[in-house]
Amino acid sequence: MTFGLVYTVYATAVDPKKGDIGTIAPIAIGFIVGANILAGGAFDGASMNPAVSFGPAVVSWTWANHWVYWLGPFIGAAIAAIVYEIFFINQTHEQLPTTDY
Numbered sequence: 001m002t003f004g005l006v007y008t009v010y011a012t013a014v015d016p017k018k019g020d021i022g023t024i025a026p027i028a029i030g031f032i033v034g035a036n037i038l039a040g041g042a043f044d045g046a047s048m049n050p051a052v053s054f055g056p057a058v059v060s061w062t063w064a065n066h067w068v069y070w071l072g073p074f075i076g077a078a079i080a081a082i083v084y085e086i087f088f089i090n091q092t093h094e095q096l097p098t099t100d101y
Helices: 002-014 019-044 050-060 067-087
Strands: none
Touching: 002 019, 002 067, 050 067
C-alpha cells in the first residue's frame, strides 16, 4: 500500500516532467489513500502508516510479527522511490531559468 502511495506522489507531484498533471496531484493522492484504506485494511489489517497498526497492537497486547507492519511501509516506500527514479525520472534535468527562483 505504501508503494502505491509513494509511487502516486512521485508520478503527480515530484516528477519534473509532469507538466500540467501536477494540478491533479491532490486528487490522485486522495484517491490512492482512499483505495488503500478500503481495499488494504479490510482483508489483512495492513496499513500505510505503522502508527495505525501500533494502536491496536497496544490495546490487544499482540506483538507477534508486528515488525512486518513497521518494516513493510519503509521497504515499500523505498522500492517505489527507486523504481520511479530509475525508470521514469531522467537524470539529466534542464536548468531552470534564474527568473523562476
